[in-house]
Amino acid sequence: MNKPSQSFIQSLARGLTVLQAFSGEHPRLTLTTLSKNTGIKIAALQRYTATLMELGFLKRNKHREFFLGPKxxxxxxxxxxxxxxxxxxxxxxxxxxxxxxxxxxxxxxxxxxxxxxxxxxxxxxxxxxxxxxxxxxxxxxxxxxxxxxxxxxxxxxxxxxxxxxxxxxxxxxxxxxxxxxxxxxxxxxxxxxxxxxxxxxxxxxxxxxxxxxxxxxxxxxxxxxxxxxxxxxxxxxxxxxxxxxxxxxxxxxxxxxxxxxxxxxxxxxxx
The missing domain is CATH 3.30.450.40 (GAF domain)
Known part of the structure; x- marks a missing residue:
């Protein structure tokens, strides 16, 4: 695997990985499923999802499932x-x-x-x-x-x-x-x-x-x-x-x- 360049921002890459986990087949995902599908640990994932929700890219329903927001x-x-x-x-x-x-x-x-x-x-x-x-x-x-x-x-x-x-x-x-x-x-x-x-x-x-x-x-x-x-x-x-x-x-x-x-x-x- 090629080593990322010095300009590579890992946190941004992981945030995009979270968004890419959603699809027409998987429109709603729990934190546990997101962690399993992305390989990102739950502690870090909580920060990414909180940020994405604040920006309007993610929403969460009453069942604590995340889904893509209108943004x-x-x-x-x-x-x-x-x-x-x-x-x-x-x-x-x-x-x-x-x-x-x-x-x-x-x-x-x-x-x-x-x-x-x-x-x-x-x-x-x-x-x-x-x-x-x-x-x-x-x-x-x-x-x-x-x-x-x-x-x-x-x-x-x-x-x-x-x-x-x-x-x-x-x-x-x-x-x-x-x-x-x-x-x-x-x-x-x-x-x-x-x-x-x-x-x-x-x-x-x-x-x-x-x-x-x-x-x-x-x-x-x-x-x-x-x-x-x-x-x-x-x-x-x-x-x-x-x-x-x-x-x-x-x-x-x-x-x-x-x-x-x-x-x-x-x-x-x-x-």
């Missing part, structure tokens, strides 16, 4: 943003948006809000002043519900109870328990739907963008008017939209299962 997702987004993947992603979204004449967004979670990292506007059936960099409440948007559903249960419950949940339409879900149940259904389907929850004329579907570690790092959504949402034409668009989502994940190295989309979720399963 880690920003690393996946930073990679996508700084690499050729971002250009390829935007080009594919542009092409699909122009093909079906629908507005599309790519977003990340920012506590109780979503942040648009890319927006391609097409058909305008609503007069909205939204652009790349805009923020919207997460509880009533398709992208927000998708990204919330990917969070660990205990963190999600805490977030739901503390985040703003304005009632924007008669269909907006504001009750925390009802919202949690809706997000669990979203998780089971693998994609999310916002049906008149943000605007009465808006039906939106969001798909996950998953990286090679099986982490949801962003979402991509498509907007459809309510009056056309359940038509055969809309279903055909959603079938192609699911294919696009799968392709975007492939750019980040994910090749696993990916959901199919149904305009009416009761008509079939997501996966």
């Amino acid at each position: 880690v997702l920003s690393l996946g987004f930073s990679f996508m943003n700084a690499s050729q993947v971002r250009k390829q992603t935007e080009a594919l979204i542009d092409e699909f948006s122009e093909k079906v004449n629908k507005t599309m967004n790519m977003a990340v979670l920012d506590q109780g809000y979503i942040f648009f990292i890319y927006r391609k506007e097409a058909q305008q059936f609503l007069n909205l002043d939204l652009k790349t960099g805009s923020r919207l409440p997460a509880h009533c948007t398709a992208s927000g519900k998708l990204l919330l559903s990917s969070q660990e249960d205990s963190y999600l419950r805490d977030l739901i109870w503390t985040m703003d949940r304005p009632k924007l339409t008669e269909s907006t879900i504001t009750d925390p328990d009802e919202l949690f149940s809706d997000l669990m259904e979203t998780r089971d389907r693998g994609y999310s739907i916002s049906n008149r929850e943000l605007y009465l004329d808006l039906y939106s579907v969001a798909m996950p963008i998953i990286d090679q570690d099986k982490m949801v790092v962003a979402s991509v959504n498509i907007s459809i008017s309510v009056r056309e949402a359940h038509t055969p034409a809309a279903q055909a668009i959603l079938d192609q939209f699911a294919d696009l989502g799968r392709t975007l994940c492939g750019l980040l190295g994910y090749t696993g299962d990916y959901p199919r989309v149904f305009a009416n979720p009761g008509s079939g399963e997501g996966f």
Whole structure:
């Protein structure tokens, strides 16, 4: 084994080793399991996990299991943003948006809000002043519900109870328990739907963008008017939209299962 250089910082390397121990197959780990999987002694591991929790890279649930915090997702987004993947992603979204004449967004979670990292506007059936960099409440948007559903249960419950949940339409879900149940259904389907929850004329579907570690790092959504949402034409668009989502994940190295989309979720399963 090559000897580390004098510039090598062992504590930083061990902290990164802790983060790398988590994956889609192992999303929650106890201190004992972390020690076994990383080879780091528990006494030292307690300091690393405490630091990572303070910085937002780790969270811990009531069962004393650690899981990755939202800050880690920003690393996946930073990679996508700084690499050729971002250009390829935007080009594919542009092409699909122009093909079906629908507005599309790519977003990340920012506590109780979503942040648009890319927006391609097409058909305008609503007069909205939204652009790349805009923020919207997460509880009533398709992208927000998708990204919330990917969070660990205990963190999600805490977030739901503390985040703003304005009632924007008669269909907006504001009750925390009802919202949690809706997000669990979203998780089971693998994609999310916002049906008149943000605007009465808006039906939106969001798909996950998953990286090679099986982490949801962003979402991509498509907007459809309510009056056309359940038509055969809309279903055909959603079938192609699911294919696009799968392709975007492939750019980040994910090749696993990916959901199919149904305009009416009761008509079939997501996966």
